[in-house]
Amino acid sequence: MKAGQLNLHGLRRHLRLAAACGSAALLLSGLPGVSQAQNSPVGTWDFVMSGARQGVAYLTFASDGSVSGGEIVVPSPSGGYTGRNVGGDIGRNNNTTTLATTNLYGYCPVSGPWGFDSRGRVIGFYQEIVMMSETPPTFFTNGVSFIGPAVPGRRMTLMAQSPMGPVTMHGIPAVTLPDISGSWYGIKRQGKVSAVEFFTLSPVGDLPNTYEVVGTGPGYSYPNGTAMLSSQNKFAMGFDEVISTNYDSTRSVVGPFIRRTLSATMTGIDSPPGGASLTNLVNFRVTRRTSVP
Template sequence: MKFTLLASAALALAPLSASAAPAAASPVGTWEVALSGADQGTAYVTFEDDNDFTGYGLSRGSLGLFTLSGTWTLNEAGQLVGNYTETINGDEVDGTLTAKLTPKSITGSIAATNGKFTFKAKREGVTQDLTGPWTGTASLAKQQFAELYQITPSALPHVYLIEGTGFSPFTGEYEILGTVLAGAKGKVELVAFSEAASGSPGFASLRGTVNVNRKQNVLKGTHSSGAPIKIAIRR
């Protein structure tokens, strides 16, 4: 009789124990990724339920948007692991990733042919609309340059295109072309090329935070000359 009662109790509890097991977290969806290590930048990566993933982003080492694609899976420990190929500055690099996954975050490391990286990701959120005319003052090598920009949305979410002009006391008017990637909490990554009728082309990679309603926003980075550059902008 005692055995029968114990067996019945075990059978009654078995479904309850099974249903209480937590479901494994899934990376499926789009994530905003903050990249650090051999390079720094921001990317948006989308994991599909067929175990493929794709993404794009901007970094200090990229001369424009980089793109990537790969495959992912969850290992026996519940870690997110994957392999990918990235196209950056016209070159292809391969990498592998290993990460801890929760429903709201991904944190991990990357080993790639262009270096070692760490990253933190959170679910994609709403970003500011940067569309419209902007004015700016660029500071480079103790000189200041007045600039005007027109920012328009691209076909990719969170990505904007820049067209503008500036004026240098040395080379006169110059053209500006660039790309902006908007992140959460006003974070932006920006790369821009400038070229005057006379003089050599210039390139700048900048980052910072922007509030479209703020009177002045400051982005800082590095110019192709190797000198630090700062741009104060407003819409």
């Protein structure tokens, strides 16, 4: 497993290990002299991203000053940023792996603290955690800071600063959308090469409108990916492709979702992590299957 996709089966365990973020949350939520009644973001929000990165995120702002959730990150090709590695695995042991240039993309669980500034705006940060390898377990982390106004029950617009550059996060309260689980097919186009793929979506209970992806293409498979559907008509997918049992590439794509036809045309990248990954662009058109042999 490479930097760009986190194994879903380890997600819950990794989030629990972010104890430092919980301490910071208590500090931020206890700031004196700030009224929290008029613009509280408490609840789960559905975000779409634009700017240096695109994608979909579901973030829960808790009353204890913590924020947690998940996101699928798709770097914008024009961003030109190659990322930064801020240090090894969560345990900070001697198995740390250093990458000179790594683009963070794919699915990431996130956690951190939030609070208010003197103007009543929501402020905070969260850590993105991505598994770089399973043996030994090593991880890649990035930090994202954010600030912006919240209108309870209506909208929240956060200006975020990521290692890839500035990002605007447009949020609305999360709602449960119609279930889109089942059998799908996709047509991947990269360069002059096209490939037909089949995959299934299965609901993931911890996050709204989030699905586990298991699929196969000619000569490769993706056994443990993630898809996220936003009520803002965006669909995103992130997964690792493997050949036999060996990692080959990470794909991260996002695009408009058409509810009437249960289809989406997404763009993004399909590449191993590294300095050239932002140039490995891909188009992925997906449609839910109406019949299965």
